Amino acid sequence: MSIEFQVPDMTCGHCVKSITGAINEAVPGATLAFDLPTHRVTVTGTDQADKIEAAIRDAGYEPARV
Incomplete structure (x- = not known):
């Protein structure tokens, strides 16, 4: 199963790092x-x-599920 989100304000590597950390903490x-x-x-x-x-x-x- 895969879940996809559109995150319009994700624009750089720092954004990726922040989102990765948040998701890994919430859903190891x-x-x-x-x-x-x-x-x-x-x-x-x-x-x-x-x-x-x-x-x-x-x-x-600001994610939106796709």
């Missing part, structure tokens, strides 16, 4: 893939979409 063991040009985050290895979305928001970003 999840696998993350980032596509900066399209502002997408794909998370696999978990079905906890609400928890992931909250973690991204807590990191200061």
Whole structure:
């Protein structure tokens, strides 16, 4: 299963690092893939979409599930 989010305000490597830390803390063991040009985050290895979305928001970003 994969969960995908559009994160329009994710623009650089620092953003990726912040979001990675937040998701890893909220859902340990999840696998993350980032596509900066399209502002997408794909998370696999978990079905906890609400928890992931909250973690991204807590990191200061505005995710929308795709």
